[in-house]
Amino acid sequence: MRPCRRFVLRFFPILNQFRSVSSSPQELEHALRAIVESKNYVKIPDFITTEFSQSQSQISNPFSFLSSFPHNLQVQMVDEMLQSFIPIRPRYKPKLAYSYLLSYILQNSQPFNFPLALAVLQRTLRSGCLPVPQTHVLLSSAWLDRRRCRLQSVANVLLEMQSIGYYPDCGTCGYIVSSLCAVDQLAEAVNVVKGMSGAGCIPDSNSFGVVISAMCRVRRTVDGQDLMKEMVVEYGLTPDHGTVVKLLAALRANKEIWRAVEVIEFLEKEGNDVGFESYELVIEGCLEGREYVLAGKVAMWMTERGFIPYIKVRQKIIDGLASIDEWKIACAVRQRFAKLKS
Structure with a gap:
């Protein structure tokens, strides 16, 4: 009998009870292999959490x-593992097992493993867990290799999941998009957002919002503005409040306040509500740039929506207009504030 098999048979009852065992990483990996080969998959989450979490720095990936x-056979085993984890409660219990499994598959360079990686990612997300941060780098690298080496469309790469009995969804696509954004692959992230509908995953405002927010972080405001217009006009989506604020804040930081005003004007024209914070942010940007007439114009729009600027901002608008002899506009703005009892 092989030494590793004798070890497993001797200590398996103890390992099943998940007591501390003074075993080498190799012996623990042999024990995990025995569990997998015996198809006793439901024991994997507890076993990995108990035996491997305390010695992560000493071992390679247990899978x-x-x-x-x-x-x-790999596909069959992984699929059976994923299916066996579904009824386990609490749902996050297999989190460490998912993490090791996903890391192993993504680090395996064989291209036929990528659909399997997406399946594990999908089950991870559906269990309410998030992969470890390093997954962004591994996943984006594997995605780019898959797309560039085989020249496949976004939809075709996603639909490869069907070959192993899984189907792409918006959660999986969203994590791919966020991974690409995390490594500054913004152009490819846009390609994924626009191509995911071909795989039956209709992009939502959050899909676009992740990319627009990433563009704002690196001050690519023109691209962010164009993408927001596209999501509203071509996809009929409404950007969420946070995304709008991030874009306007980036435009203000870039001193592109006229573009920021254009964003508000565009959203209002398309029937999208603009919040108080967005208006206030743009008005303050106008005041910083001494664009007092523009600040008065935005303030008038703001009052039409039932919002009133903060008192210090109101005073700055009036004083600024007066300082450039725009008394007529200053009086009109003041009267509007007065009507709103401000």
Whole structure:
């Protein structure tokens, strides 16, 4: 009998009770392999959490042994694991198992493993868990390799999941988009957002919002503004409040206040509500740039929506207009404030 098999048979009852065992990483990996080969998958989450979480720095990925099996058998084993984890409660219990499994598959360079990685990612997200941050780098790298080497469309890459019995969804696509944004692959992130509908995943405002927010972080305000216009006009979506604020804040930081005003004007024209914070942010940007007439114009729009600027901002608008002899506009703005009992 092989030494590792004798070890498993001798200590398996103890490992099943998840007591502390003074075993080498190799012995623990052999024990995990025995659990997988016996199809006792429901014991994997507790086993990994108990035996591997305390010694992560000392071991390689515990699922590395899967590479010794043919591809079809690997797919079958992983699929059976994922299905066995579904009824486990609490749902986040297999989190560490998902993490190791996803990391192993993404680090395996064989291209046929990528649909399997998406399946594990999907089950991770549906369990209410988020992959570890390093997953962004591994996933985006694997995605780009898949797209560039095989010249496949976004939809075709996503639909490869069907070959192993899984189907792409918006949650999986959204994590791919956020991963690409995390490594500054914004152009590819846009491609994914626009191409995911071909795989039956209709992009929502959050899909676009992730990319627009990433563009704002690196001050690519023109691209962010164009993408927001596209999502509103071509996709009929309404950007959420946070996304609008981030874009306007980036435009203000870039001293592109006229563009910021254009964003508000565009959204209002298209029937999208603009919040108080967005108006206030743009008015303050106008005042910083001494664009007092523009500030008065935005303030008038703001009052038409039932919003009133803060008292210090109101005073700055009036004083600024007076300082450039725009008394007529200053009086009109003051009268509007007065009507609103401000």
